[in-house]
Amino acid sequence: MLTGVSGMGKSTVLARLVARPPDRWACAVVDAEVLVSGMVVRAEGGEEAALELLRLVGGRLAEVAPWWRRRWLRRKAAAIGGVRPWRVNVRQWAGFGGSISHSPVQVSAGALTQGERRGQWTGQLAEVARAVRRRQLVLLVDTSELLAYFDDVTAEQPRPGRPYGVASWFVTVLEELLDQMPGLRVVLAGTTAPASVAADNRDCGRIVRVELEPWAPEDTGRYLARRGLSVDAQAAVAVTGAAGGLPVEISWLMDILTGQLTDGHDPASSFGELVAGLAERAGPARRAWLRSHVLERISDGTLHLLHAAAVLEVFTPDALLAVARDGDSNGAANREAFARLEHSSYIRSLDAGAGQWRVHTVLRGWLLEAARDHDARQPLPERILPALHRAAAEYHEALATNDRWSLRAAHHRFATGDNRHSAVWTAHLTRALGTQPLDTLRIQELADAALVGLR
Incomplete structure (x- = not known):
């Protein structure tokens, strides 16, 4: 368990492990932030994100399997959570020489609890893990503090002999994987340790805790x-x-x-x-x-690109350049500037497959604070942040299919004091509050969309 405040180098340590793994060991990396950040433009909610997390883990494990098994294992990982048809045999007979002329048969089963449903998903992930057949494997989980959003916060009504709730859920998933794969090692990296890991003093040496300290x-x-x-x-x-x-x-x-x-x-x-x-x-x-x-040592064009990245926080290069160009009539932001930016400490790749990047939280604070200081001394038409928020909102509204609504667009509108999406936002929040079990992740994302722009 690797912990430390934001900016302490946890992701750098994981990247080092991937670049130079221990002899004969393979590394698979999963970043929880990929799913949590992606939730702001999705409607499925936290339960769907929990399923995607298991599929992501399964896919990463499949990538380090022997080459002749990878395609099959990728398909198996992508199918986790799929509906499997039930096979039911029904027999009828008529006694005393009678006959059956009309007897419709209906078979029903009680709905699965959240614990039962996720238990089935974990079992399917364990099947993938066993099929990997890799003796020495390190699973690296970055931004692990976000795993708490996948835990249950309300108690379900238990049934005899059935799973009850999913508190500290992903930690139990890892325990299942460790039991199924004796050669597996897991590194969790986050600002805080999962509650069950932090409180567990009976691990008998199974958990090693490392706290990163500031540089001397x-x-x-x-x-x-x-x-x-x-x-x-x-x-x-x-x-x-x-x-x-x-x-x-x-x-x-x-x-x-x-x-x-x-x-x-x-x-x-x-x-x-x-x-x-x-x-x-x-x-x-x-x-x-x-x-x-x-x-002041940065050119105006590059600084404008940095400000646009700080406003977007999570972005693709196309989104960043589109928003920066919209807010900068001189068109100074270009791909050459982004090429310099992607090799800096300011941003890091969040999901290479989707081409997503994320601004580091600490450095984002630098740029936003500087932009606010600048805007406080400027008339409204010349302020940096409102113009970039409007450009970002228009970009995400153009991509939205649901009457120009998306949570990202709403966030940027709220940041400028524009409440055109407030009614739809309220409806989504009401729906999330009414889910059973409570959709913690969706509620958190909805709240952030409205509140982050106010800080």
Whole structure:
């Protein structure tokens, strides 16, 4: 269990394992954020997302199976949760020499509880796991704190001998897989550990917990040296303190200071001047100065693309460029700028198959805070965030098939104070609140759509 605050490098550790796995071991990666982020444009709800999570795990396991079994295992993983026809034999007989002339037969079964239904899905995933036949396999689960959204929060009425609820559900799925695959190892990476893992003191060494800590100045110095900046201890202390020891923020600073995102723009000052500026300031003033000093080194076109990415948060390259062009009449955002951006610390690939990218939470806060400071000093027509939110809303409304409604479009409209989607949003929330068991994931996504724009 790998834990640490956002920006501490958990995803980087997993990427390192994938790039350089232990000898004779294979790695399969699952990111829970792929499903949770995707839910904002889907209507099926959290139960469907739980099924997709198991299919995703099964598909990743299939990819590391022997090549001659992969296609069959991919189909088997995609079929998890499929309806299997029941076979029922009914026999009738007439006694005392009589005959049966009309006797319609009806066979019915009680609806499955959530626990029973998910138990069946887990059994089908276990079949895939057993068929992989890989002796040494590491399953890497990123953003594992989001797995809590797949757990049940209300108690179902139990039936004798039947499963009861799905609390800490995915942890029980992993336990089933570990039992079925003795050579399987699992790495969960998240800001917090699942409740059952955090509270379980009886694991007898089965669970190893690792807490990532902020970088010390020595760590920063070594990293800067690898990036081509040899600095003294005082400079390393200043940069580490300004970034709070967060690896992602230090990496972001180096992306800009080394010219990776400057787009040919002349740096405003040298690294030495940056360190001197940090030494002269403290507290909030230091953070504000650092933010402005770093961002002013980025060209207008690239900075506009960064702001558009911060507004979208999760996006495809086409969506990002469309929104950025809509908000920028000069058309400065282009694919060349995105090519530089995708190799920076600012964004990371969320779902390579779907071409989705996500802005890192810590760095997104940087850009949004800077944009709000800018907008507060500008007249309404020249403000950055309202224009980008409107462009994003129009983009998602153009893609929507349900009367221009989508949760992403509603989120961007709400962020500008436009409530045209409020009635449909309320209807979706009412429906989610009425589900049994409660659709926690759907409620969370609906609430975020309305509230995130207000923070």
